[in-house]
Amino acid sequence: MSEDAVHDSAFLRACRREPVPYTPVWFMRQAGRSLPEYRKVREGIPMLESCTRPELVTEITLQPVRRHGVDAAIFFSDIVVPLKAIGVDLDIKPGIGPVVAEPFRTRADLARLRDLTPEDVPYVTEAVRLLTAELGGTPLIGFAGAPFTLASYLIEGGPSRSYERTKAMIYGDPQLWADLVERLARITSAFLKVQIEAGASAVQLFDSWAGALAPADYRRYVLPASASVFASVAEYGVPRIHFGVGTGELLGLLGEAGADVVGVDWRVPLDEAARRVGPGKALQGNLDPAVLFAPREAVRAKTDEVLAAARGLEGHVFNLGHGVMPATDPDALTHLVEYVHERTAR
């Protein structure tokens, strides 16, 4: 019964480009530091440790559903969790991000990337099961990092603004690069499958930093690995979302890689994004998360602009154009959900 409700939810209907009673809404990083209840339950628990505690993951994932009434939950985890699970020595440092103890630089480093099995992440299976029981008719989105973005952390050793070591490998040793992203694609596929098999009813592949590449390079060096990830989960029939920030030039290719839904940041209006993506795909986005720091009327006006640009889309999932910023007022998010539902009620 709740399976039917999930299947008929506004979120999954929009992903499948079917008619919806209202535009569904969720927010990237909705389960996170913008919520005082999140900061409270995370107190004293390091990020990666928190991802291995099923009850905590369940609580954190549910928090924004309870508070904001969003139309989908997104599994609380981190894109480096599967890498940690197969033994890569890394940590998430507060205020910095993922830091890799020994960055990947040579062919010998490939040996550090063995395949991921469900036994490596039992806490993920358990948390997804707990969650789908709790969520009732609200769909759960599973997620993973795309090979390019994961590779960039492994090679740079941490977050980067310019990806010079990653690009040095791409251009200087394209075969090593291809082998690296092929291994990461297998790990990413396995991580998504664990989530789908345990009950996730959609998945999002985050290629957060792919926007650092020009389209020809994305097509040559990144798309094949991401396409193999999408193809590997096609048999499950769950909607596949693909997102990266600053990917205006890549929107068509993000769809081509095998996404059913293409996420769009705030720089490209959704009607223009639809032209770039082409027919047969839904779009997700794209209110600038910084807009939430403006007064409420301004937020409404910018939301109206997004909804106006979305009018002719085949399917639209409302979201921000990037993750919720930690200092965001949670009430502004709750209000935004209500406002989008109200304005789009059919």
Add this chain to the structure above:
Amino acid sequence: MSEDAVHDSAFLRACRREPVPYTPVWFMRQAGRSLPEYRKVREGIPMLESCTRPELVTEITLQPVRRHGVDAAIFFSDIVVPLKAIGVDLDIKPGIGPVVAEPFRTRADLARLRDLTPEDVPYVTEAVRLLTAELGGTPLIGFAGAPFTLASYLIEGGPSRSYERTKAMIYGDPQLWADLVERLARITSAFLKVQIEAGASAVQLFDSWAGALAPADYRRYVLPASASVFASVAEYGVPRIHFGVGTGELLGLLGEAGADVVGVDWRVPLDEAARRVGPGKALQGNLDPAVLFAPREAVRAKTDEVLAAARGLEGHVFNLGHGVMPATDPDALTHLVEYVHERTAR
């Protein structure tokens, strides 16, 4: 005589879309930390202080001309120098960037932005004069920060990744925002005029962070102020270059603001950039600065791609798609200049 040589230089000819003997090359941030001779002369001298010493500015500006044989020099300064000169309490912190002691937030803060006069920056006039004497036939590019980018530092209090306070002002108090960028436009215009009157033969307006805005917002909230800067220096007849990183969606508008040359980052191939900018403008760019960390053959291959995409342009100034990164091997830059000259010799 050297004035004629400057006027007929490959760089100025390319900016004017006239035939050139070879494609001229310069690099954003060519005078900077990638050069050991730069690190040596800057030792122990804070950034903003170094900008006020004409002999030092002259030496630093000349270093990349001597070493790499680039086709233009760019005046060594910083976009916050004119703000410091009119009394805004700010500093450039190593490893961080400009930090403003009391960020701008209210209408009362406008009073802190008085007009700039040449007497506020005598060291700029002197350094430009010294430089044009030393440079012979090599043109000197003056520069300034565009109103949006300067405003973002003043409002955020320093560098930002998301510009939430800036956007909160833009959307929440558009009249205060308009008044702020109008004042900054006057300061920027005055700073460019000082450099042109002292001998600079081109100017570049850096709207480094304008790519954080969607096109409709850029047009409404940013373009008018930048356009007034370009219009204010039109009478001098020197080429006006306009650049911001991640501005693929804004290229047409960067030209529309009044630029003769539009700078392009590496995400948009130059032939596609030319379609967006339209006829009657030259383009500048756009090798990814991260490519310089790859082996030499790879750098050549990527350079060939840039030159191939530039083939049909009305005018092309070769540059990187963003500033030189500090860890760049200076020999790679020297080689790149030679390679572009060689490949484009007519």
